[in-house]
Amino acid sequence: MLGLMQSQPLLISSLIEFAARNHADGEIVSRRVEGDIHRYTYKDLAARSRQLANKLDAMGLVPGERVASLAWNGYRHMEMYFGVSGSGRVLHTINPRLHPEQVAWIVNHAEDKVLCFDLTFLPIIQAVHAKCPQVQQWVVLCDTDRLPADSGIPGLVSYESWIAGQSDQYRWPQFDENTASSMCYTSGTTGNPKAVLYSHRSSTLHAYAAALPDVMCLSARDSVLPVVPMFHVNAWGLPYSAALTGCKMVFPGPALDGKSVYELMIESEGVTFAAGVPTVWQMLLGYMKPGGLRFSKLNRTVIGGSACPPAMITAFQDDYGVEVLHAWGMTEMSPLGTLCTLKNKHLELPKEEQMKIRQKQGRAIYGVEMKIVNDAGDEQPWDGKSYGDLLVRGPWIIDSYYKGSGNPLVRGADGHGWFPTGDVATIDPDGYMQITDRSKDVIKSGGEWISSIDIENIAMANPAVAMAACIGMPHPKWDERPIVAVVKKPGAEITREELLKFYEGKTAKWQIPDDVVFVDAIPIGATGKMLKTRLREELKDYQLPTAV
C-alpha cells in the first residue's frame, strides 16, 4: 500500500525558488576577480539563474548536456549552480589548478558544450580551446567592458552580454529527481581522472543533511564563508544548503590570503561560519597572530579535505574561541560523510577529554552508513582500536563513475554495494571514526602498520615545524621504515636530533621515524592535500641511515 502524500521530485530548482521567495533580500556578497566587492540578494540570484536557464534553452542545449565552469567562488558561479542544473543540464565544475593538458582532457571527456571561466584563467583557456572542438561557446565570467579584446578564442563573449536580454521569468522543468545535476572529476593519483555524477536527489538530500545541527548547523542567522572552492565537490554542498536555509553567503573570489580572508570577508561581513581545508586556515592564523587580531562574530569552522592538525584545533578553540568541527568526506560522497560534534554525555567532560574526541573525523551523518573491514572483508568491531578499510553506502554516495570509468563498489555480506574509501580507520563505540591513514600511505614495518598521519601530527606539534610529511622507505629487515620530511617555520631552528628526541614518549619507540629530512617545501596538490607520491619521487635517491 502506498502512502498518499504529494509526489514531488526533489529538484535543485526548488532550492533557488525557495530562497527567492522566503529570503528575497538575503545577501550574497562576492569579492570579484576585478577586485571590488559585489552585493546582491537571493531574489537577484534567482532572476539571473532564470536568465541563464533561458539562454541555455535558446542555445538549444538538450537536457543532460554539460556546461562547465572554471571559476572562483562568486555569485556568477552560484548562478550556474542553479541555472545550469535547474534547467536540466549538468554543471561540470573544473579544478583550475589542474595542468592545462588535464583540463583539455576532462573537457573533452565530459563533452562540455559551454565553458564559463573567470578572467584569471584566460591563459588556460587560450592554451586549451583549440583542443576542445565540441565546446560551442566560451564565456568569460565578467562584465561586458572587461572582455579581453584579442583573446584569440573564437566567439568569446562576456557572461553579462551572453545572458543579457533573456527573460528573468522561467518555468523550471519537472523531471525525475535521479537526473544528473552536476559532475566533478576526482584528482586520482593514477590513471586518467574519473567523474562523479551527482543527481538532484543526492544533492537535495545532502543539502538537508549538511545543514543539520550536528553537521554544519546552518540557519538564516548565519553569515557563511565557503573558502572551500566551488570547483571542489560543490563547495561541500554549501551553495545548496545556503539556498535551503537563506543564510548570508560571502564569497572570497581569488583572494585567499590571510589578510583578505580576515579583513574583507570575515570581519566586514560578520561571518559566523567558515569552511575550508587546513592550508587556508594556516594562512589565516599566520596573518592574525602577529597583530593579535580577534574574530568578532566567527563562532565555528568546519575543517576538512585532509586531517586537521590538533595544534590548529587548539589554536582556533583556545586562542580565538572558535569551535572547530572536524569533517571527513570525499568527491565520491557529495562530499560529507562524518562530522565531529560532541554528544550530550560529553558536555561535562574535561577539556582534554573533549579534545581527544575532536581530533577524530567524527560521527556518520544520517544518510551515510559506515563499516570497517579487514583484508578478508570481515567487519571489524567499533572499539576505537580495531582498524580496517573504511566502506560507506548511502543515497549521496557514488554507484559508478561517469562513462563506465569503473564500478568501484564492493559487495558486502548484506548484499549491498559499499564504496571503498581507500582510507584506513577505527570507529569507537560512540560511532566516532578516525582515519589512521590512507591505505597507500600507511607504513608497513615488520608486519605492523604505522600511521603516517600520527607521525606527522607529532612533528606539527613542535613549534619549529611548519609542515611535515611522513613516508615509508624500503628497509632490508623491516620492509619499510618511516622518515619525516619537515619544513621549518620562518626563522625557527631545530636539528634532526632535537626533533627525533621530541618524539620520545609521544609514540611507541618502534614507530619513531628513522630520519628527519629538512626540505624547503612539501608538494601540495590541487585540492590542498600533500602529494606524497611526488615527495617520494623527489626523495628517490634518499638512503636510510644505516639500519639499527
Next chain:
Amino acid sequence: MLGLMQSQPLLISSLIEFAARNHADGEIVSRRVEGDIHRYTYKDLAARSRQLANKLDAMGLVPGERVASLAWNGYRHMEMYFGVSGSGRVLHTINPRLHPEQVAWIVNHAEDKVLCFDLTFLPIIQAVHAKCPQVQQWVVLCDTDRLPADSGIPGLVSYESWIAGQSDQYRWPQFDENTASSMCYTSGTTGNPKAVLYSHRSSTLHAYAAALPDVMCLSARDSVLPVVPMFHVNAWGLPYSAALTGCKMVFPGPALDGKSVYELMIESEGVTFAAGVPTVWQMLLGYMKPGGLRFSKLNRTVIGGSACPPAMITAFQDDYGVEVLHAWGMTEMSPLGTLCTLKNKHLELPKEEQMKIRQKQGRAIYGVEMKIVNDAGDEQPWDGKSYGDLLVRGPWIIDSYYKGSGNPLVRGADGHGWFPTGDVATIDPDGYMQITDRSKDVIKSGGEWISSIDIENIAMANPAVAMAACIGMPHPKWDERPIVAVVKKPGAEITREELLKFYEGKTAKWQIPDDVVFVDAIPIGATGKMLKTRLREELKDYQLPTAV
C-alpha cells in the same frame, strides 16, 4: 541522463538502525503508566523493535496491514513506530480522547488487525472490542504480571509476553519509499473522520527538515521532551528526528500535570527542548510561578497546535530565559509547515520588534511551499497585510485521504495541486506567515473580516483572564458581531465593562466585541484546540445586547 549515485529508498528502518549503531547508549527515559521511570537505550529500542517486527511476521500480517496504538508517549509506543512501519506494516495511532464510538468507527475503517493499548485505556477497549471483529489481537502495553485477569477481552495478551521469545535480529525489508508507513485520523468537525496516510519518504524527509537549525534544531546534545502526544501526527515527527540525531528522549507518559512535567521530566532528565500545545505549557507555568521555580537546562520550546498567546511567549522568554518557537502545521502536513525563528538581520532589533516577529507562525521550511489566495483563487502579495486562504504543497503534504475519503487538493494556475489549509493568513515580505483565523471562525461584520484570534489574544493579555474564545453572533445589521467568552483566573475579578474598556486602543473600535460572557470553562477538543462549534451550541440561546 541519470546521476550515478547509489539508489537507496528512504526507509524508517534505516533511522532506527542508524541510531542503534551510532548512538547505542543514547538514553530513552519513560514515565510509565505504572508510575515508575523506565530507562533504556537506542540499542535496546532497536532490538525490541526487531522483536516486534518478527512477531508481526510470525502472525502472518502482510505488508500494508494496519497495526493500531492507543497509547501515551513511551518507549513501547516508540518501538511500534519502528517495528510496525519498518517491517512494512502501517502504524495507526489512535487518539484516546475520542469517544469510544469514534474509536470503534476508525478501528473498523482502518481495518486494524492488531491494537496495542495502554492500561489507562482498558475501559475504551472493553467498550469497543466486540464491535471490531477484524482485530485479530488485542495487546496491553504492559509487563506480563500487569495483565488484567478478567478483562472480558478474548485472547488479550501483554506486550511483553507477546513479543517474548522473538529474535532481536531482523532483516528489515527493502521496498519503495512511497510505501505507507503510518496513518492518523483528522479530528474533523463535520462528517466522519478522514485518515492521512504518511509514507516512508514523507516521514524521512520530514525527519531531516524537523531537525534543522531553523526548525527544531535537534542534535545529539539535546534532551528532548515531546509533550505533544505520539497519537497526534507522530508527535510532530519527533520520534523519527530523534533517531536521526540520537538525542536523548524523555517521555512523560500520562503525567502531564505541571508538577510531573517539571520535576520528573524537565529537571531530572536535563531536558533542553520541549514541544507541546499551549494548554500544557499553561499548566506548567501555572505550577512553576507560585514557587518561583526555574529551569536548569531547558533553553527552547516549540509551541504549536494552536496559536500561542503572546503573553505565554513573553513569560517563557522574559521570566524563564526560554526561547519560544512558534510553529504551525496540520495532520495533513506531517505536520510541520512553518516555524518562527529570526533571521540574521533581526538579531540587532530591539526586543519589542523581535517580539512582533515571534508572534507570527513563522517561515516555511524548505519542502513546504505556501501561497495565499482570494476567493477567486488569485495569489495575494506577501506584504504582511493582504490576507487570503492559505494553500500549501510539498513532499510531506497530503495528496488524498485514505480509502477515497476525499481529494482535497485544488489546482493552481501553475498546474500543481495545492492543499487548502482552511486557515486565513497573511505573509510578510520576509516570508513570515501569520494566521489571521480559521476560515470558519473569522467573523464577517459589515463586509469586513474580524480575526477571532486577535480578539482572544487581547483578552488573554489581561491578567484576570485565564482563557478566552471569540465567536460571531448573528446581527440584523452587520450580519455578525463578535462576542468573547471568558474564563477568569482563580481568584481574579473583572467585569464585562472593565474588559471591554481594556480593548480600547488595542484594536479598531469596530472590532471590539459587542459583549463579554463569563463562563466556567471553554470546551477543548482532543488535540487541545478550543471547540468553537460546541461553544456556539452552548450559547445557542444567547442574545446580543441591543444593536448599536
